[in-house]
Amino acid sequence: MALDWLIGTNLPQFWKNYLTHFEKDDNHEVHKRYVVFDMETSGLNWKDDVILSIGAIGINDNAIEIGDFFEIFIKQEKFNSHSVAFSDVIKDDDEKFVEAEAIIQFLNFIKDATLVSHNINLDLEMINQALKRLELGRLKNTFMDTNALFQRWQHHVQDTQVSLDEVCDALKIKKSDRLTASGNAYTTALVFLKLKSKLGI
Amino acid sequence: MKNPVAENVAKFLKHFPPFSSMTFEELFSIANLSKIIYLEKNQILFKGGEETHENFYVVKSGAVGLSLTSDAEETLVDKCDEGDILGLRPFFAKNHYLMTAKAREDSIICSVPIAVFEPYITENKEVLKFLLQSFASHTRNPYDKEHSGKLISENMIFAEHTTDIQYFQPIKYTKNPVTANLDDVVMYIAKTMSTSSIGSVIIQKDQLPIGIVTDRDLRSKIATGLFPITITADKIMTAPVITVPENISVAEAQMLMLKYNVGHLCVTKDGTDKSQVTGIISEHDVVAAQANTPGMLLKQTRRAFDAKELKVVRDRMTELIQNSIDKNIPVSHITNIVAEINIAITRRAIELAIQEMGAPAPARFVWLNIGSQGRKEQLLLTDQDNALIFEDIDSNEYETVKSYFLVLADKVVRMLNNVGYEMSPDDVMANNPKWCKSVTDWIKQYNIWINSPEEKTVQLSTLFFDMDFLYGTPEIEQVITDNIEKSIQQNKKFFAYLAADALKNPAPLGFFRQFLVENDGEHKDTFDIKNRALEPLGDAARVLALSHNLVDFTGTYQRFKKLAELEPENEELYTNCADAFNVLMRFRTEEGLISNSDGRYLNLKELSKSDRLKLKNCFQPINEIHDLLKNRFSLTYIN
Structure with a gap:
């Protein structure tokens, strides 16, 4: 069964839907949608750690669409006392979804938008690992990293890792609601808008 | 579905009227359909004249300025910060924005679709009441001393004052006018004029305006038989044509017509x-644009035949200032108008004095106002400061010519004194032999001031760098300003003295940020706004403008505006100085009107708390500009 997915015959419907978004001709796109997202994870190791929650918000025409919003919390199969510390919101289990369901919803939300996050590589890898567990391919979306954009604006030569907090300070953005994935996604979206305008993207 | 971002926006809106009267659920659903936008500093949210947007805006953080544009100059009318609403105009009039909204700093704006908000206006009485109230009282206005609530902007602030404000709004004029070429025959031009029922045709050469043929030309040159009707346009046109920029105000247009004695102005790019x-x-x-205006005062000035009639004009001008202040017309506009009238009065006084002399002037000359009159910053009755420059003549005629001008100047000065302009306390007037001399002598005088500045003379000489040549031969003005431009270049010592002089005024605030008031004398316990606030700004503007060779710019406000253009890195500071200057001028003018004085000494006890704060806010730019002077002109070397 699993091999059928890989050769593309028996792919699940949601994945097919996701892929059809990328079949369109890019030139026809007038309004480019960006999705800024952030996630809480049980740790920084993409191999062993898992996603705890995802928050995401859409940007169209240089404006954050407040209604174009996505948030999901994921049930943990194995309890890891270490991970609890990271997640300040302890949700009731019935508000949480299993990882597979969360990924399906996330793909439905992002469609073919350009993904934006702060230090995006880890986040992307976490999602790709989750997709791998579903025996699916990797994310197809183009992506942008606010950290990289910030470096470019600062004219830094070598890659330096700057935290979202530091970027906010440098750009004078209020760091409100920085404790949840959705709050972080919103803050990152402001950072992105600001950098986008400063860099003229 | 839950949406913490929308919840946060709803919570934010809940703090500010009219949203505070709405339920959280209502605000949440509004927030869900709203957008967040980011504006870079100086980015424009909407422009005056632009079609209204489908959204209105709430400032989430940062600040957005609202300004009116006329005379190709922006006048800041209002500043919106956190929680202020702007762009509500589409609710009231579905046409175009009146004002321009531009970010004064990096700002985050919540953009709410009007269609989403509209149902609540009719459903929620409080919302409707708020909109109507702020609409009717047009409370959101920085010049309004009594009101300082957070209210709506960009509405109909000027609805009730349309007649006054129209005067300062861009004039409506004929676009794409009929033009003709130099070699067109007058008869055909006249035919075109009568078929399209217009009074003038602009004559172009290489797409540029070089003259104009008007009804008046046809009447006086063709109908009288002076020229045949088959002649070409270049023979009878009036040239050069007076050109003006787009966006000129009614007031300005009228002034220029009176100034050049023409009936038509040509608008160019x-x-x-x-x-x-x-x-x-x-x-x-x-x-058509106005009925009853200060332009009438100018006309009256021209027709006056003695000091008494000029005094009537001057007195009516005080009323005009009072009215303008009451109606919150921007100070920079008021000062422009007042300066034009003052100039007209002085010109008329000179003309009348020449008539009285019984003999024409034996040489060409210019009359210049200096000091605050030269900067065109005198709103109320102030002292005269003026000088006279006559062209170089044979040395054996020198004494006769000079004595003619001294007598002439004496007549002018006395007449102006009768009109109500006090004599200069330091005798800096054109009837003083020291300040009435030939071009060469004046150039020598300026060179002494520039090349060997002394502490004693600097203060006096600064008066002469704020000059307005208001009567006489333009060539003399050119010679003088060219010489100044040449001499001050690279003259570090001169600028150091000027800058040091600019730093001499006493500080406005003490160590505890309290106002420093006069200790003794007639004005004990009052605040000297001239010496402690206006003069430091004026002095700073002068030295900085001269260091950029801006000899022609003499107004403090105009100097700062120009400096902001030239030094983008200091734009904010210069703009703040320009704004502070206008606010201070307003304080001084209001005080002057109340106490019937020159408004120099403010009685702090009579100011409201918010006015005292507004006044204090003007001092920060003064401190900053002083630091800039100290650094730029290396003031540690002297003193």
Whole structure:
């Protein structure tokens, strides 16, 4: 069964839907949608750690669409006392979804938008690992990293890792609601808008 | 579905009227359909004249300025910060924005679709009441001393004052006017004029305006038989044509027509005759735009035949200032108008004095106002400061010519004194032999001031760098300003003295940020706004403007505005100084009107708390500009 997915015959419907978004001709796109997202994870190791929650918000025409919003919390199969510390919101289990369901919803939300996050590589890898567990391919979306954009604006030569907090300070953005994935996604979206305008993207 | 971002926006809105009267659920659903936008500093949210947007805006953080544009100059009308609403105009009038909204700093704006908000206006009485109230009282206005609530902007602030404000709004004129070429035959031009029922045709050469044929030309040159009707346009046109920029105000248009004694102004892209014609303003346009205005005062000035009649004009001007202040007309506009009237009065006084002399002037000359009159910053009755420069003549005639001008100047000075302009306390007037001399002597005088500045003379000499040549031969003005420009270049010592002088005024605030008041004398316990606030700004503007060789710019406000253009890195500081200057001028003028004085000494006890704060806010730019002077002109070397 699993091999059928890989050769593309028996792919699940949601994945097919996701892929059809990328079949369109890019030139026809007038309004480019960006999705800024952030996630809480049980740790920084993409191999062993898992996603705890995802928050995401859409940007169209240089404006954050407040209604174009996505948030999901994921049930943990194995309890890891270490991970609890990271997640300040302890949700009731019935508000949480299993990882597979969360990924399906996330793909439905992002469609073919350009993904934006702060230090995006880890986040992307976490999602790709989750997709791998579903025996699916990797994310197809183009992506942008606010950290990289910030470096470019600062004219830094070598890659330096700057935290979202530091970027906010440098750009004078209020760091409100920085404790949840959705709050972080919103803050990152402001950072992105600001950098986008400063860099003229 | 839950949406913490929308919840946060709803919570934010809940703090501010009219949203505070709405339920959280209502605000949440509004927030869900709203957007967040980011504005870079100086980015424009909407422009005056632009079609209204489908959204209105709430400032989430940062600040957005609202300004009116006329006379090609922006006047800041209002500043919106956190929680202020702007762009509500589409609710009231579905046409175009009146003002321009531009971010004064990096700002985050919540953009709410009007269609989403509209149902609540009719459903929620409080919302409706709020909108109507702020609409009717047009409370959101920085010049309004009594009101300082957070209210709506960009509405109909000027709805009730349309007649006054119209005067300062861009004039409506004919766009794409009829034009003709130099070699067109007058008869055909006249035919075109009568078929399209217009009073003038602009004559172009290489797409540029070089003259104008008007009804008046046809009447006086063709109908009288002076020229045949088959002659070409170049023989009878009036040239050069007076050109003005787009966006000129009614007031300005009228002033220029009176100044040049013409009935038509040609509108061009950049306001000079070196750019494309875009329209024509006729006298009729001016009359149509306003009925009862300060322009009348100018006319009256021209017809006055003695000091008494000029005094009537001067007294009515005080009323005009009072009215303008009451009606919150921007100070920079008021000062422009007042300066024009003052100039007209002085000109008329000179003309009358020449008539009285019984003999024409034996040489060409210019009359210049200096000091605050030269900067065109005197709103109320102030002292006279003036000087006279006559052309170089044979040395054996020198004494006769000089004595003629001294007598003439004496007549002018006395007449102006009768009109109500006090004599200069330091005797800096054109009837003083020291300040009435030939071009060569004046150049020597300026060179002494520039090349060997002394502490004693600097203060006096600064008066002469704020000059307005208001009567006489333009060539003399050119010679003098050219010489100044040449001499001050690279003259570090001169600028150091000027800058040091600019730092001499006493500080406005003490160590505990309290106002420093006069210790003794007639004005004990009052605040000297001239010495402690206005003069430091004026002095700083002067030295900085001269260091950029801006000899022609003499107004403090105009100097700062120009400096902001030239030094983008200090734009904010210069703009703040310009704004502070206008606010201070307003304080001084209001005080002067109340106490019937020159408004120099403010009685702090009579100011409201918010006014005292507003006054204090003007001092920060003064401190900053002082630091800039100290650094730029290395003031540690002298003193």
